[in-house]
Amino acid sequence: MNDKGKDNKKDKIYYTIFSIVVLVSIVIIAFALFNKNNNSDDKEISYTELITKIDQNAVEKIEMTVGSTSIKVKLKNEEEEKNAIVPSTQAFVELIQEKVQEGNTIDLKQNPVNPLLTISDTIFSLLPTIMIVILFILIFKMQGLGDKGKVYDAESEKTNITFKDVAGLDEEKTELIEIVDFLKEPKKFQEMGAKIPRGILLYGKPGTGKTLIAKAIAGEAGVPFISMSGSEFIEMFAGLGASRVRKLFEKAKKISPCIVFIDEIDAIGSRRTGGSGAESENNQTLNQLLVEMDGFNTDETVIVLAATNRPEMLDKALLRPGRFDRQITIAAPDARGREEILKIHSKNKPLGDDISLKEIATDTAGFTGAELANVLNEAAIIATTREHKKIVMDDLEEAVKKVTVGLQKNSRVISDKDKKLTAYHEAGHAIVSKYLETQQDVKEVSIIPRGLAGGYTMYKTNEDKYYISKTEMEEKLVALLGGRAAEKIALDDISTGASNDIEVATQVAKDMVKKYGMSNRVGPINLETKEQYELQAFGNSVEDVIGVEVKELIDTAYQRAQELIKEHMDKLHAVAEKLLEKETITAEEFEKIFDN
Ligand code: ADP
Numbered sequence: 244m245n246d247k248g249k250d251n252k253k254d255k256i257y258y259t260i261f262s263i264v265v266l267v268s269i270v271i272i273a274f275a276l277f278n279k280n281n282n283s284d285d286k287e288i289s290y291t292e293l294i295t296k297i298d299q300n301a302v303e304k305i306e307m308t309v310g311s312t313s314i315k316v317k318l319k320n321e322e323e324e325k326n327a328i329v330p331s332t333q334a335f336v337e338l339i340q341e342k343v344q345e346g347n348t349i350d351l352k353q354n355p356v357n358p359l360l361t362i363s364d365t366i367f368s369l370l371p372t373i374m375i376v377i378l379f380i381l382i383f384k385m386q387g388l389g390d391k392g393k394v395y396d397a398e399s400e401k402t403n404i405t406f407k408d409v410a411g412l413d414e415e416k417t418e419l420i421e422i423v424d425f426l427k428e429p430k431k432f433q434e435m436g437a438k439i440p441r442g443i444l445l446y447g448k449p450g451t452g453k454t455l456i457a458k459a460i461a462g463e464a465g466v467p468f469i470s471m472s473g474s475e476f477i478e479m480f481a482g483l484g485a486s487r488v489r490k491l492f493e494k495a496k497k498i499s500p501c502i503v504f505i506d507e508i509d510a511i512g513s514r515r516t517g518g519s520g521a522e523s524e525n526n527q528t529l530n531q532l533l534v535e536m537d538g539f540n541t542d543e544t545v546i547v548l549a550a551t552n553r554p555e556m557l558d559k560a561l562l563r564p565g566r567f568d569r570q571i572t573i574a575a576p577d578a579r580g581r582e583e584i585l586k587i588h589s590k591n592k593p594l595g596d597d598i599s600l601k602e603i604a605t606d607t608a609g610f611t612g613a614e615l616a617n618v619l620n621e622a623a624i625i626a627t628t629r630e631h632k633k634i635v636m637d638d639l640e641e642a643v644k645k646v647t648v649g650l651q652k653n654s655r656v657i658s659d660k661d662k663k664l665t666a667y668h669e670a671g672h673a674i675v676s677k678y679l680e681t682q683q684d685v686k687e688v689s690i691i692p693r694g695l696a697g698g699y700t701m702y703k704t705n706e707d708k709y710y711i712s713k714t715e716m717e718e719k720l721v722a723l724l725g726g727r728a729a730e731k732i733a734l735d736d737i738s739t740g741a742s743n744d745i746e747v748a749t750q751v752a753k754d755m756v757k758k759y760g761m762s763n764r765v766g767p768i769n770l771e772t773k774e775q776y777e778l779q780a781f782g783n784s785v786e787d788v789i790g791v792e793v794k795e796l797i798d799t800a801y802q803r804a805q806e807l808i809k810e811h812m813d814k815l816h817a818v819a820e821k822l823l824e825k826e827t828i829t830a831e832e833f834e835k836i837f838d839n
């Protein structure tokens with residue numbers, strides 16, 4: 244449970260008490276009003292009227308309690324007793340005694356005080372006041388919570404996540420174990436004169452487990468984990484970002500030893516510019532962070548971990564010694580890592596006997612830990628809706644498709660014309676890939692819409708690759724444009740269906756030129772992260788050259804895709820027809836078409 248949670252809980256309790264108090268107050272007020280109305284009609288008799296009645300000798304009996312000005316009156320000609328208020332009990336008693344002496348027949352009864360009655364009376368009369376006081380206290384309490392706790396406070400929690408919960412990442416874990424030891428026994432390291440890193444930067448795509456591993460360090464060492472996300476600082480009022488950073492570190496020092504985790508640090512730590520407005524606010528926050536990182540005492544055992552997916556954006560000042568001087572890359576898991584992650588996340592799920600997590604791991608190259616966790620969750624949902632007792636392989640495979648291509652859309656009605664277009668488009672991808680040396684084998688082709696796609700072609704993934712060759716990237720472009728090429732040649736028209744392929748192809752071609760230095764005219768220069776003025780250092784026309792190179796790569800690939808389609812027209816028709824007939828064809832059915 245973290246502090247924020249506690250505050251929320253407190254808030255809830257106050258809110259409940261507040262509601263109850265308001266409700267009770269309303270009931271009491273209503274009751275009082277009701278009672279009053281009831282009395283005032285015929286049960287009440289005014290003091291002057293009472294005196295008149297006494298003078299007329301029309302009063303039969305008067306009952307009063309010592310010390311109370313409220314009395315009960317029974318008139319001779321009436322059944323009901325009435326209430327009356329007298330200004331002074333003593334004067335009234337004397338008056339009656341006088342009248343009795345004059346020959347008046349009034350039965351005066353004086354009851355002793357009922358202590359219980361008086362107490363409850365007093366409480367009852369004080370109740371509204373008590374309620375109002377409680378109300379005020381509650382209102383103040385709630386306001387106090389509002390500005391001190393919730394808004395500025397960083398989350399802090401005790402985690403029970405350990406390295407066991409983190410699959411794969413073995414080298415990273417080994418590297419981080421010394422941080423755990425340090426948090427456990429800082430003295431030992433200090434006596435040895437060892438300097439332990441203050442800050443560690445974790446680089447990696449979202450969902451690769453950066454937060455998880457940071458929590459695991461805290462969990463292993465048994466220290467609190469305080470976290471904050473850089474994105475919280477975006478669009479913040481002036482000065483607030485800096486003050487929040489200050490408070491975060493204040494708290495960290497107070498509860499030290501602990502782990503501070505700053506997610507999406509690029510949101511505050513991006514390169515400082517001399518800008519104004521939002522940018523200078525950003526600078527203030529970043530400056531405060533730098534001040535805090537430098538300002539630790541040696542006895543304060545606070546380790547700051549930060550995560551980002553865009554290391555190139557970070558201000559270099561953050562990476563200086565004493566700040567984030569250690570950097571660890573958290574890569575997407577390899578096949579073995581994926582299998583382990585699947586294992587961890589399927590622990591609490593009933594799996595059928597036909598499940599092979601290894602196979603799923605093979606099929607999910609490039610998936611992050613978060614995506615794999617999501618696959619298992621989706622599989623559980625699918626298995627439930629299909630009313631399976633356990634998750635079976637088919638549920639899991641469907642879940643992988645759902646996560647990659649989107650949910651199957653059974654309800655959408657598709658015209659025959661669209662079906663034909665999709666069939667030729669997907670057949671185009673499949674055929675072209677089939678004849679490209681470097682491209683993976685087709686796993687499944689379908690014209691059933693999923694997510695935004697009208698159809699899809701899935702490829703087998705054989706192995707995890709660390710390097711991709713230029714030839715492979717060129718052929719990838721050809722495969723991507725195979726859909727469009729098939730539409731053009733077989734149907735003599737082109738459609739919007741290829742828009743995503745075109746987007747991906749453009750990005751691949753740009754990366755080839757700007758990131759991987761694969762074009763002859765640009766050469767091995769990284770132009771990707773350069774700003775406008777930096778680009779100019781490579782000549783005024785460098786951007787034109789990039790454009791020409793990208794276009795040439797795409798044109799060549801599109802040309803080659805069309806040639807392949809023309810060459811294998813009969814196969815294209817065969818695959819498209821099979822698709823129109825069966826909607827989804829497997830790898831075996833696909834390969835069979837090429838057998839004869
Ligand atoms: P990041 O901080 O890198 O964006 P997270 O640490 O928040 O990613 O990961 C999101 C979720 O994905 C985790 O809570 C966990 O369920 C799952 N996950 C990611 N990586 C792993 C891993 N290596 N082992 C087990 N689960 C993982």
Ligand code: ZN
Pocket residue numbers: 668672726727740741744
């Ligand atoms: Zn396509």
